[in-house]
Amino acid sequence: MVSERHPKTFRFLKGRMRSALSEAEKDILENLIGDVQQLGHGQVILSRGEMAQQSTILIEGFAARVISRNGSRHIVSLHVPGDFVDLHGYALRRIDHDLVTFGVAKVGYMAHSDLDAILAREPKLSRMLWFASLLDAAIHREWILKLETLSADGCLSHLIAEVLARLQAVGITQQESFAFPFTQAELADACGTTPIHMNRVVRKLREEGILEISRGQVAVLDKARLHETGAFDPAYLYHDL
Amino acid sequence: MVSERHPKTFRFLKGRMRSALSEAEKDILENLIGDVQQLGHGQVILSRGEMAQQSTILIEGFAARVISRNGSRHIVSLHVPGDFVDLHGYALRRIDHDLVTFGVAKVGYMAHSDLDAILAREPKLSRMLWFASLLDAAIHREWILKLETLSADGCLSHLIAEVLARLQAVGITQQESFAFPFTQAELADACGTTPIHMNRVVRKLREEGILEISRGQVAVLDKARLHETGAFDPAYLYHDL
DNA sequence: GGGTGAACTTAACACTTGTTAAGCACAGAA
């Protein structure tokens, strides 16, 4: 873990809340980030049951919310730079899952006492924080829908389409190829299937010329058909707000 | 639709936020409910794309968030009395699904302009509202987990176990039998399966003496085994907060 | 350069679930 203080820019944070916040408000938020750490792959940011005194914003890399139940691991959400990965720990206190980094990641911490001050004095920022958690809930609902309606190939397509859209929204990638440090077994954990079946699905999408996944790298070869097989419509990401 | 003004008590609202709010704060919230309506079965409280000027609290009956996609309907969340069913419409403005009543329901409305006032002047209440949406997100995550891990019989068991726990938490039922106006086809919509398969599952749980579902009435015959087949642990409902 | 382990790949078979088709039970309307 490498630690640094008061980094100069958080372009992701600025990028994310672009239209809704003034520069002054963005500065308030940015200055609340007291400590920044570089984490390795598979580090636990916050584990189940912990009472957090701070919340975490993901600055670089990926993170996921992982629930382990009788031996098997399941991924219930994914996070990209700019996300408050455990903002809900602020109001909920106790958290029912682990937060784990995927690949090398940089995170910033925000003390809950500072969030108290925001809630007391900055109604517009409060609403913004609230909005951030509602966006999480909207993404959860879309995951519920995809798990209810899609078969495993559609589910993987949807997942990749979502990650691409979210990365592009924060300006990390313009191309349709990006680093994505998840193994096939972990993709299976996020789609509610088995590694073996995930492998069948990966092969199928590769053979159809839609997608190429190998060694932590994803290349979207045919975005239109990816969206089609994943029934993907980005409206739920509220990128226009 | 029958309309009444300023109902005397909202025991469900009081029941839900019991420990966290003072009586004075509960009164503030309660007085914000401007209009109360009695709705019939299958009424749309709010439909996709609408820009709501108010949010809805469910006082009696059930409601669900329904997403229709190429002809088929899917249920992504269920609501019991005491829930703000579309609080997220306040911060998100545009909503990506329909809200539909199941059975006869009574709802109250809260103007967004009044919520603005709360956010500006009542930090503790603001936090409470935020908590309410985080609770929704926690329930969403549990649904994601159950859809990823459980087969259809586990999924139905989990659904029934959750509804029972939530009804008991707001003090509507002490027994393990309750009115639940959902058809097998609608239960299938909520579990991501087909009506035919839901019927197999209902029969199986009935034959095993775990559950009895008929004509909109559910009777839990063996709660321990229901929780076991549904891998149900109520911690995610945060009823202790 | 060979060994090691993790990730990936493939195959065969069993089980779960979807599909199509049909008939039954029950409540409400005429």
Next chain:
DNA sequence: TTCTGTGCTTAACAAGTGTTAAGTTCACCC
């Protein structure tokens, strides 16, 4: 009462997915 529609039930078959068991590839370390 009969008619009618909706919800429920069942069966047979097809498709999707889980399980078990191998084998392969690749990066990394000795």
